[in-house]
Structures are given as C-alpha cells and as structure tokens.
Amino acid sequence: MSRLTHDRYCDEIIARTDALRATIRGADLTATVPTCPDWTLRELVLHVGRAHRWVGEIMRTRATEAVPFEQVPESAPGSDDAAALDAWLEEGATRTAEALRAAGPDEKVWSWAWERGTGFWARRMAHETIVHHADAALTTGTGYEVAPELAADTIEEWLEIVAFARAAGDERAAGLTGAGRSIHLHATDAPDAEWLIEFGEDGFAWSHGHEKATVALRGPLTDVMLVFNRRLAPDSGRVEVLGDAELLDFWLERAAFG
Template sequence: MPPLAHERYCDEIVLLTETLRAAISGADLEANVPTCPDWTLRELAVHLGGAQRWAGEIVRTRATEELGEEQVPDFTPDGDDPAVLDAWLAEGAAGTAEALRQAGPAVSAWSWYERDRSAGFWARRMALETVVHLADAALTAKVPYTMAPELAADTIDEWLDIVAGAQAEGDPEALELRGGGRSIHLHATDVPDAEWLIEFGEDGFTWRHAHGKATVALRGPLTDLMLVFNRRLAPDSDRVEVLGDAELLDFWLARSSFG
C-alpha cells in the first residue's frame, strides 16, 4: 500500500479539520481528553492547530532547521472564545494545505524525521496527525468516529516507518523492539488484504504487508486496529480480538510511544 497522493493529503488536512471542528462544536472544551490525559479538549485542538501551522511555515519558508513557536505567525489562537478557536483552526488548516500544495511533494524542508525532509513528508504527517487527534476529539466529545480505510491503513504504515526510523536512530525504547523468533500480525476483518506482519530480529524489526502465523495476532475492523496501534483503543477492548501472546503486543505498544 503506497502512500496516498500529495494532493489527497493536502485535501484531508482541511477536510479532517472540518470534521474535528464539528466534533468539538458545543462540547465542553475544558473536558479532559481520556487518550491524552494531560490535555483538555481545548488544549488538544490548540496542539493540533499549532502543529499544522508550524509544519506549514516550515514548508512555506523552505526552512533548513527547526523553527521555534515564536517564528510561526498566529501559532496560538487569541483568547478562549470557542468561535475564535474554530476560525483559527479553519484558517490554519487551509493555510497549511495551501503552502503544501504550492510547494509540491519534492521540495526540501527541514523535518525531525531524518529519512525524509520534504514537503511530502509534512503533508502526510499533518494529515495523519489529524486522523489520530480527530479520534481523541471524538472520544472526548462523545461523537461517532469513522475513518476512510485508505487513511486508517496509511496511518499504520506511517507509524511503522516512524518507529523503524527511531530504532535506526537509536531511540532507547525503539531499540528494545528486537529478539528473534517473535512476530505480530495485524489483520483487518473488514477490508481485503489489509494485513501487516511485524517480525523481530536480533538487530531490530522489519514489517511488510503479509498474512502469516505470528506470536500474537490482532484482529478487528481496520479503524479499530489503527486506534489500538496508536494507543487510542485498549487491546482488550471487545471491538478487537487478540490471539496468542498478548504480552508481546503490550510490549510493542509500550515501546513505540516515544515522543
């Protein structure tokens, strides 16, 4: 499953942010976010909107090093008015998407991911960041959450790439994801061929899209697999099924939560 088209990611930044704005409209913005317990719903929205604006400014300026928050125009909304927050989210998503569209995927721009420092990286990252934080917002606001299969699958792909990159760069937790003879199989029950096989070796792990017998298997609807993999749904939820060594899945989840 290759990454989606650059233009699709740009579109999704705006569309998913619109869905998030609708989810939090009228909700208690001071409510605690169960999946991000250090944040209120307002803080979650400001985090996401700020991240989008930060990425957009990195691409717009063709930055060659990390930008500080103070270098990003309107990094935070002015005041606590929900209407101001809503407009700020809309403007930020639109501006970020436009900066990414104008740049195109191949333009160089600093990123924290050493394997890919391009506008294309940021388009994908911001779209999929919004996929996950939309789940946080929907859970907090107690509204339904659904995700297009191609976006849910791409979120799993991207996260596996990020964890592999962190392992290669020496992240202490990611370095523990090793040990020959163990494996994890993710199997979506509602989307054909949406399967992942993660295999542990002595020097680290590898992953591929494949069906195979594994030490532990996680089965369920694709969106729920994605939520478990991003630690937004507990693996013991009745929405998914864990077969085999559940401790290995817990081991993975605990050590792929860096940053």
C-alpha cells in the first residue's frame, strides 16, 4: 500500500481532531484513559493539542534542531473549562495543518525520526490524532471509525516506527528477533490489507501478502489496527488470533517507542 498525499494528511489532522472534539464533548474529563492509564481524558487531550502546536512551531520556524516544548506558544488552554479546551484544540490543529500545507511535503526540517521533513510530520500528526481519538472513544464508550486507507497506513507507519526504535537502541524493541517465526495481519473487510512480519536473528522485516505464519491476527481492518497499536486487547472478541498467541503477545509487549 502506498502513502497518502500530503494534503490528505493535512485534511485528516483537522478531521480527526474534530472527531476527537466530538467524542469528549460533555464527557467526564477526569476519567482515567484505560489505554493510557497514567492520563485522565483531559491530559490525553492536552497531549494531542501540545503535539499539534509543537509541530506547528517546527513548521513556522523551519527548525533544523529540536524545539523545546517550553518554547511553544500557547501550550495550554486559557482556562480550565471544557469550552476553552475545545477551542484550543481546534485552533492548534487548524494552524498546524495550515502550516504543513503551506510548507508542502518536501521542506527539510528537524524530526526525531528516519525522515527529516514536512511530509513526515504531516503523516505523524494525522496518525497521532487517529490513535489518540481511539483512546478517547474507548474511554467514553462512544463509536470509532476510520477510513480503510488510514487504518492501513497507521499500521505501516507503526511498523516503520518500531523498526526505527529497534535500530536506535530501544531496549524493548531490541528483543524483536527470533528466526523462523512470523506474524500475519489479515483484514477481513479490505482488499489487500495483509501484512507478513518475519523475524530473523537481527530483527524483523515485513511485506504484503497472504502467507501462512506462526500466528495470524484476523478481523476488521480498524480492529486489527487497534490491536496492533495496543488499543484493543487481542482477546476482545472483535478479532481472531489463530496459532501461537504468545508470539503476538511477544510483539505487543516489545513493539514500543519512547
């Protein structure tokens, strides 16, 4: 599957932020987020909004070095009420999407990753918002939907991040080895949405295709994405795990970054 366009990622930053805003409207902002148990729902939203504004500042200044968070303007809402939080979240997403769109996909700027440019940040902020919207929806017990091409790209970006984390020396990701073992991700509702992750002595690699594997994670694409991003438990009943379930658990425990 190919990456989406720069404009699409910019559009999705706003669209997914709007979906997040709708999810938290009227919700208990002090509720603990089950998928991020160190955060309340309010802290989750603050994290998303600050990430948007941080990237917006990188775009505004065309930063070639890391921008300290304390240098980001308006990094918190003007007051504690829900309306202020909503307006602050909307404004940050809109400004960042506009700055990314104005810069285009090929401007060279600092990033923490393998790709140094505006295209990386547009994709990263779209998926950051997609996944944290899922956190909010799971907290509030509300519906959650994402377009198939976005769900598929979220999986691919996470594979790239985990591979980068392993190469950068992340202790958990370093354990993702073991020749002769493999994981098959199989979406039942989207053509060609299948991935094969194969472990080797020096790491792992992935490809597209329908292949027999040590363990298969099978179900609707959005649910496969949520399990793969550790937002939905494999035994939730919304997906099937066929084969060596311990290998999938092995991946989920070690596929991390930060």
